[in-house]
Amino acid sequence: MKVSVALCTYNGENYLNEQIDSILNQTRKVDEIVVCDDRSTDSTFEILEVYAKSYPDVFKVVKNETTLRSVKNFEKAISLCTGDVIFLSDQDDSWVPEKVANIIRFFEANPTINVVATNGYCMDENSDISAKYAFWDVPYLLENEGILFQYAKLISCVSNIATGASMAIRKEIVKDCLPFPEIKNFHHDEWMAIIACKSESFRMLPEKYFNYRIHSSQQVGGVFHAYTPKTKKMLVEVFDISNFSISFSNAKKKLKRYTIAHQRNVLLAKYVSPYQDYFKIIVAENETLYNELKKAMLQHYPIKARVLFLTDKWFNKRQLIRST
Secondary structure (H helix, E strand, C coil): CCEEEEEEECCCCCCHHHHHHHHHCCCCCCCEEEEEECCCCCCHHHHHHHHHHHCCCCEEEEECCCCCHHHHHHHHHHHHCCCCEEEEECCCCEECCCHHHHHHHHHHHCCCCCEEEEEEEEECCCCCEECEEEHHHHHHHHHHCCCCCCHHHHHHHHCCCCCHHHCEEEHHHHHHHCCCCCCCCCCHHHHHHHHHHHCCCEEEEEEEEEEEECCCCCCCCCCEEECCHHHHHHHHHHHCCCCCCCCHHHHHHHHHHHHHHHHHHHHHHHCCCCCHHHHHHHHHHHHHHHHHHHHHHHHHCHHHHHHHHHHHHHHCCCCCCCCC
């Protein structure tokens, strides 16, 4: 398999060298690194030019004529890749040395899987690693509890567990995913995971193959949570859509997740794409889960639930929006 990396940059001078070096130092060498720079104003592009001169057969560096922002920049970078497998890369993380080798090995052993996302470590601004829970832990936490789940429902109706910085895709699914929808607060990684879930070709690997950096200027935060039994219980209860005997606090969290997912799914069902009918089905499933949870909350916590539902309606919190 020819391996490409789609790397998007914007003012990433602080951590870019560490990320690129971790890609170049993989035990299974990559064949191509396509970088789309979104008109950086710091030294990012100069750093990229140095790598391009040092590795002319590997690097393809493009400076955008206009600012595209993250989603459309990744769309461009992916479209320029020529590899059989395309690894997505942020500018501020770093990769475990065996990442490419092990994921390629997984693709070779699983020909029906088109999109893979993985678990990862929490890394700070000084590149120090700390123990944390993340949504990436959800699949194996559910498996360890013997809880059956479907990736499609977890990602579409609860919350996205697939992060682009951890993702690798087969070239053949690109045509099904592009162009990426331009919807507020909706990202390309979530879209690709959902599209792959439709054909049951998505898989989340429990191994930690990258270091996800937490710093003050990153675009997406809220990834990690305290490494405690309380957090573990919360993740299991919120993502186990079949379990209604949960704490009131976690039921509220789950209800909020259903609401956020529903708002996004309604927009996707209206967005002109080949998947409109698919998202209409997801909207209906989303609404069923929401209503079943509210009914269960009334049964388990009759007073608390009634008070919550009244105040939520008054302040327009945790409410479904009209889907038609």
